Amino acid sequence: MLNKRAILETVAEINYTLHQMAVQGCRGFESSQHSLKTLSRWGQDAVSLSEKLEEIRLDLGDCQRCKLASGRKHIVFGNGNANAKLVFVGEGPGFEEDQKGEPFVGPAGKLLTRIIQAIKLSREQVYICNIIKCRPPGNRDPERDEIEACLPFLERQISAIKPDFICTLGKVAAQTLLKTDASISKLRGRFHEYKSIKVLPTYHPAFLLRNPEKKRDVWEDMKKVMREYRYED
Numbered sequence: 001m002l003n004k005r006a007i008l009e010t011v012a013e014i015n016y017t018l019h020q021m022a023v024q025g026c027r028g029f030e031s032s033q034h035s036l037k038t039l040s041r042w043g044q045d046a047v048s049l050s051e052k053l054e055e056i057r058l059d060l061g062d063c064q065r066c067k068l069a070s071g072r073k074h075i076v077f078g079n080g081n082a083n084a085k086l087v088f089v090g091e092g093p094g095f096e097e098d099q100k101g102e103p104f105v106g107p108a109g110k111l112l113t114r115i116i117q118a119i120k121l122s123r124e125q126v127y128i129c130n131i132i133k134c135r136p137p138g139n140r141d142p143e144r145d146e147i148e149a150c151l152p153f154l155e156r157q158i159s160a161i162k163p164d165f166i167c168t169l170g171k172v173a174a175q176t177l178l179k180t181d182a183s184i185s186k187l188r189g190r191f192h193e194y195k196s197i198k199v200l201p202t203y204h205p206a207f208l209l210r211n212p213e214k215k216r217d218v219w220e221d222m223k224k225v226m227r228e229y230r231y232e233d
Helices: 004-023 033-049 053-060 067-071 095-100 107-118 144-161 171-178 205-210 212-232
Strands: 086-090 127-130 165-169 192-194 197-202
Touching: 053 144, 067 144, 086 144, 086 171, 107 205, 107 212, 127 144, 144 171, 165 171, 165 212, 171 192, 171 197, 197 212, 205 212
Parallel strands: 086 127, 086 165, 165 197
Antiparallel strands: 192 197
């Protein structure tokens, strides 16, 4: 009988290895017809092996996959509704988040809470997470190797939740999920797509605390999310 956890761990390791190969320039390799048929069956089996967030967190463990592990207090995995229609993705934990092990609990988090409430939802109805799960020193932007180490887990989280919408908060989150170098000012204000999920980039709440004049732009973005969210209902 197949061991579900062993299969999921194997698939996660394969996914991570292939991701690293792609980063290093690999664009493909030879494979026999027999291997292709085997991989095809794996894809069919995976439909019935949909992960739960608890399993992904267990797989993440006491993560030491990048250099951020040495300076963190807590891994900040994410929290909220495991069946959320709307997922918010930021860039990474700050000081307060690292202390508590929860995403968006500092001043920027309080502003995010108000933004969520403004579209007639609560934090309990959405899911909130970040591109990376450990705080970068001095709250600097995540570096490429740190993103590459964490991204497979975020992708698995999104796959497990199966949201209809993702709202990315800030440049790093938008550029990472949408695989683009475009600025957040060019990306925001319209829907994009990530694996058939509607994605709306907007400014990060921390940016709004420094630039309150941009709050109106975010409100316009959130009205688009609210309209689409209600329409999907």
